[in-house]
Amino acid sequence: MDNKRRKFLKIAGASVLAGIGAPAVIKLTAATPALASGHGEAPAHAPAPDAHGGHAEEAPQGVRLGMVIDLRKMNENPEMLDSAIAACIAAHNIPEFPDKKNEVKWIWKAPFENVFTDHSASHSAAKVKNFPSVALCNHCDDPPCVRACPTQATYRLEKNGIVAMDFHRCIGCRFCMAACPYGARSFNWQDPRPYIKKYNKEFPSRMKGVVEKCNFCGERLALGQEPACVEACKGTGAIVFGDLNDAKSEIRAVLDKEFTIQRKPTLGTKPSVFYIV
Amino acid sequence: MYNKGTIIPGLILFVLFVTFPIWFNGLTTAGDLPKPELPPGGEKQCVMPADYMRANHMQLLNEWRDNVLRDGDREILEINGKKYPKGLQMACMTCHSQKEKFCDSCHTYAAVDPYCWDCHLTPNEAGSKEAMH
Secondary structure (H helix, E strand, O other): OHHHHHHHHHHHHHHHHHHHHHHHHHHHHHHHHHHHHHHHHHHHHOOOHHHOOOOOOOOOOOOOEEEEEEHHHHHHOHHHHHHHHHHHHHHOOOOOOOOHHHOOOOEEEEEHHHHOOOOOOOOOOHHHHHOEEEEEOOOOOOOHHHHHOOOOOEEEOOOOOOEEEOOOOOOOOOHHHHHOOOOOOEEOOOOOHHHOOOOOOOOOOOOOOOEEOOOOOHHHHOOOOOOHHHHHOOOOOOEEEEEOOOOOOHHHHHHHHOOOEOOOHHHOOOOOEEEEO | OOOHHHHHHHHHHHHHHHOHHHHHHHHOOOOOOOOOOOOOOOOOOOOOOHHHHHHHHHHHHHHHHHHHHHOOOOOOEEEOOEEEOOOHHHHHHHHOOOOOOOHHHHHHHOOOOOOHHHHOOOHHHHHHOOOOO
């Protein structure tokens, strides 16, 4: 009897020790290969260490469409901005609700201090104070709206950097509107159709309960046309559109020459829309 | 047979009642197969054979949607010299311009209610507010 108990306790003790010790042993032996594979993958995913958080940083590769808006030129010719907004409204069947709280905005006017909240507006020049700046979806490199969307109705096209929407899939939860730091998304609180002044028969309207925003005129780009707002300002250079990753593009020439700012660069969303103030 | 007078009329009534869908469809027009009106422009060709379109147009539309929106593939299909940009409004409804007489005829018959036209404009609707092009 005693003998049996002694044997049992020995085996139990050894098992407990083995159980406690095994994970540590496995960790030690497996440590080297795990680390090695980690090193192999890291550069492919993570950005270069010096590119951390900076706002002059660019997408790793491929086409990245962007826009430079020259607010000086917009300032000189206020009708131009109105025509750009009108062109967008006409191209995308955007409803114009009489009540401002229902407003649907793709590209819109807003006061300078509302558009550039990061920039101090105290003692700003009267022309800055009085002239409305222009805002639109920034087509961020790291779009918070895409992360917030539970149905992947909004997503970033790897092909050209456009943050696009699939209206078919939008469930109207408005998480993206909460996530977007630029207020670039609007919700259709009611049926938009009665408030669309003129239909473009090549573009759909939206329905009640769907979020919408600027799509960088993806449908026009496919036909080799410029975005509607860019076309409306043609010849003035007030809006320059192009590939930010193409060193020879017009937009890069402008960016190299002028001092440009982005909206809320500190948030790290890496906007593709630049402004000359 | 006992109660012949009630059982036989009862049986007849029962049979009439059970076969109601059959004779009702035969007597009325409720069961007639829908006849969708072909394109008013007289187009004979589609992006796929008619049989395929009849059975699978919804899958094709979903495919086009994903091509255009998700993959950014807006390549214009060209079949026998005619160009079809992927899209319900841009391809389908340019020929089948009468949604009410084409699409609805089968959809009503099959009691399906696709939500395409919640957003997409039929040529009639687009025309109601002075179209751009």
